[in-house]
Amino acid sequence: MDQDSAHMVAASKVPMLKPGEFELWRMRIEQYIQMIDYALWEVIENGNTAPKTTVVEGVEKVMPPTTAEEKAQKRLEVKARSTLMMGIPNEHQLKFNSIKDAKLLMEAVEKRFGGNAATKKTQRNLLKQQYENFTAPSSEMLDQTFDRLQKLVSQLELLGETISQEDVNQKLLRSLSPEWNTHVVVWRNKTDLDTMSMDDLYNNLKVYEPEVKGMSSSTSTASTQANDTYSTNIDNLSNAVICAFFASQLNSPQLVHEDLQQIHPDDMEEIDLRWQMAMLTMRARWFLKNT
Structure with a gap:
């Protein structure tokens, strides 16, 4: 593959300019162009040599390149400008298409997207x-x-x-x-x-990250286990209190822990209220006896 073909293949992956990211794009496009051909970036930075001009009937016109060196310089200018244009979003292509000089094109893009x-x-x-x-x-x-x-x-x-x-x-x-x-x-x-x-x-x-994150995870796990244990103990205590209440009633059937699992939540609430009433009655009797 010759140099021109390699440049065409590489140009298809040219970094695209995004609004608000001009400085980053300029850095990436510089690296990209230097990778393709360092001489291209020199054209963008320093500009092309002044073209030869002639005056025809009072009008100055640019003369086409004639020597091999002039033609080679012109090809570099065209490649450098084309590569820059490929990195500009489609909606801005018409705005910059009229600029034929690579150095002037970069300056115009910087003025538009780089901000003042x-x-x-x-x-x-x-x-x-x-x-x-x-x-x-x-x-x-x-x-x-x-x-x-x-x-x-x-x-x-x-x-x-x-x-x-x-x-x-x-x-x-x-x-x-x-x-x-x-x-x-x-x-x-x-x-x-x-x-x-x-x-x-x-x-x-x-x-140290595995140690730090591991300690944090262990602490969280221990806290969760402690909360689960506390909740289990509270449930067992509540069941024991209810069993004791029924055991204190002469005509009540004796209950075991497994029986409590079958009690409906509404019935459980009623049992709790009765237990509180029983405790209040016992406190009232104790108070009357002592006064």
Whole structure:
């Protein structure tokens, strides 16, 4: 497969521009074009050499390339522009189709989708606020927290906001849920936290995740088991009280625990009310006897 054919195949996978993500798209399109042919990106960055012109009847006209070097440069210009156009959404194709210079085309796309200084400042302030308020819920795994924070830091860097390595590492540690507190205290006092990469910190913390999440799961399981045991004990106590009540009645049949399972809920409520009345009667008799 020759270079032209390879370029056509690769161009079918060109990164597409999405509104609000110009900086990310510019980074990806740069990497993509450099992968295809580095000379194409040079044309986009530096522009093509000034074409030869001639004046015919007082009108300046561009002369077609004649030498092999001029023709090769023209092919680079066409490929660079075509690749950029393939990354622009269909609804914006007509707007940029009239621009034939690759460098001017990139500048026009940046002006339309990259925003001006005011919009970039607003976006940067919004991302900074999200960074300050960044937290991780207990249900979130460590890799999910790491990916979200890393994306946020990358977006800030694309907008020219520089964050120190120590600040990023401290933010990751502070954002973790309380179940990580023991390990967070240890790592926040590390002497090399200001030079350690975020990836290294993540990998070190990842070692403790099974222990941290396992402890949390065990605590939850123990709490559930304790609640179940408490509920069972309360039910047994209620059944024992009811059995005792019936046993105190001279003409009542003797009941066992299995018999209680057959009692209708409405009957159970009536039994409970009778038991309370019996207790009130006993208290009244005791009070009268002593007074």
